[in-house]
Amino acid sequence: MAYYQQNYQHYQQPSQHYGGYGQVLQRDAFACNAWQALGFNSPNELQILFDQSVQSNEQNRMRRAIQSEDLVGIMNNSSEIRSFFNINWSRELCKVMVAMLDRSGDGFLQWEEFMELQQCLIAWYRMFQTHDMDRNNKADANELITVVKNQFRFNLSQECVTTLLKRFSYVEPNGRCVLSFDDFVTVCVKLRALTDAFRRRDQQQHGQETGTSTFGYDDFLRCTMCL
Template sequence: MAYQYGQGQGYQQPQGYNNPPARPPPPNPNQPNLSQIFQAVDKDRSGFINAQELQSALSNGTHIPFNEETIKLMISMFDSSRSGQINFENFQRLWAYINQWQQTFRGFDRDNSGFVDQNELAQAFQQFGYRFSQDFIGLLMRKFNRHNGKMAFDDFIQCCVAVQSLTSTFASKDSQRKGQITVGFEEFLSMIFSVRT
């Protein structure tokens, strides 16, 4: 797979106003009621939230529960102990991260439907610095949407994080930044299966 950096197709460092959140922000102690939200969803009072508890705390704005795969992905991103749970500090970071994604998503959901369509998704990736073909955008839509050709907020997060992770993995093998890599089959599979999606 060949990618031309900044030459019409492929990946480059995302630039611009609506960049996807690349890494978790520091916790913001001024977040309103986060402690109350955390305590309300920590059903077993363990001081940690698991994926099921987190799912009950989140809404994608369409009255449809957050995608279970997206929840697991976010838990894994913020689970510093690798226990499958997050504490309050990591919950604060996760909440800020979701809010950043929500602002990004709203910027591309031009009709305020709570979904992005294939054209809006293409515009999002173009704004992020990617140059993907319509065929590839269509593949992303088929892979990550659960809503008749439209992508909800939670699916959008999962899609973008998957593309970011795959881009980072690809770039780590492309030491000369040519937009091309040569890998063996097992290494290719290792690259794919080690990525968070």
């Protein structure tokens, strides 16, 4: 828990500008044992998967970390992880998830960051399941975006909600607007990563949170294009 407290102490407290999303992560994600929730018999089994990917090439070994390609393999080839989430993890989504937690900016995921990712995914999946009544990996998009806004407590305007729906949901032939779990994860990952980046710059520029920040062109591209 010390690792998470160290990396999240900045936004554990709710903000009038950004909401209370940090508190939700502390309560729902960081409190669970990922290996147990995923169905492994011990935490060592999950670490073995990670370590095997670390040993797959020299660059990984140098950093004791994995890349997005390695994450794709772990997520899709582990029977426990596949059974729990029941989806095929795409290369693009794995790249986005690595970028969310890549605090060093080298494109690699350390063990602690890998475990943090698993815990966040479990929390998001449990929330998704409460709206996926027929277990077909689809749920009502309006309900899920409401979850992101009200239960995950991101401070989103209605205009922003509409933008998220247009970008990530799709309409079925019967007219129902739905969101798949992997798209739901993408929404959660991007919201968290971009909110963190914006909030951090706001604090640094003003000495306190104001809800505003100034971005140079290059800085803006680096913040957004990495996701």
